[in-house]
Amino acid sequence: MSTNTESVFGSAIQKVIDELPSGKNAPDHSTNRKLRKQRLTPQDDLCAAKHGGDLASTLAHDRAMHGKKVMYQTLTELLEKHGPLTSHEIAAILNLPNRNSFAPRLSEMRAFGWIERTGELRGGAYVLRLRQ
Numbered sequence: 001m002s003t004n005t006e007s008v009f010g011s012a013i014q015k016v017i018d019e020l021p022s023g024k025n026a027p028d029h030s031t032n033r034k035l036r037k038q039r040l041t042p043q044d045d046l047c048a049a050k051h052g053g054d055l056a057s058t059l060a061h062d063r064a065m066h067g068k069k070v071m072y073q074t075l076t077e078l079l080e081k082h083g084p085l086t087s088h089e090i091a092a093i094l095n096l097p098n099r100n101s102f103a104p105r106l107s108e109m110r111a112f113g114w115i116e117r118t119g120e121l122r123g124g125a126y127v128l129r130l131r132q
Helices: 003-019 033-037 055-082 087-093 103-112
Strands: 115-122 125-130
Touching: 055 087, 055 103, 055 125, 087 103, 087 125, 103 115
Parallel strands: none
Antiparallel strands: 115 125
């Protein structure tokens, strides 16, 4: 695909996003409600039920713990400094091309009860804040 086509496509997508109602109350489609009730901690592997305790998956989780903790701290500091943000806004602040590198940490932080949705949508994404 040519660069011109990509920029036209990107502009069209951005226009659709910009036309989404801002400040609209978002329905809570939380699939993590069950996870939050389990009183999970950062040491828990949220995927353990899926991989069934597979040794390679368990070891991979253990290796990833340091990086996860660093990202938890980074995201917490961002929300403390800037207040409620969407994942797209977080990506922009962190100068990342997309949210793929930290979105799983946001899901985990919601499961731990550290952050919550405000009930507002901004630019088509849920607004998140530190849990009060």
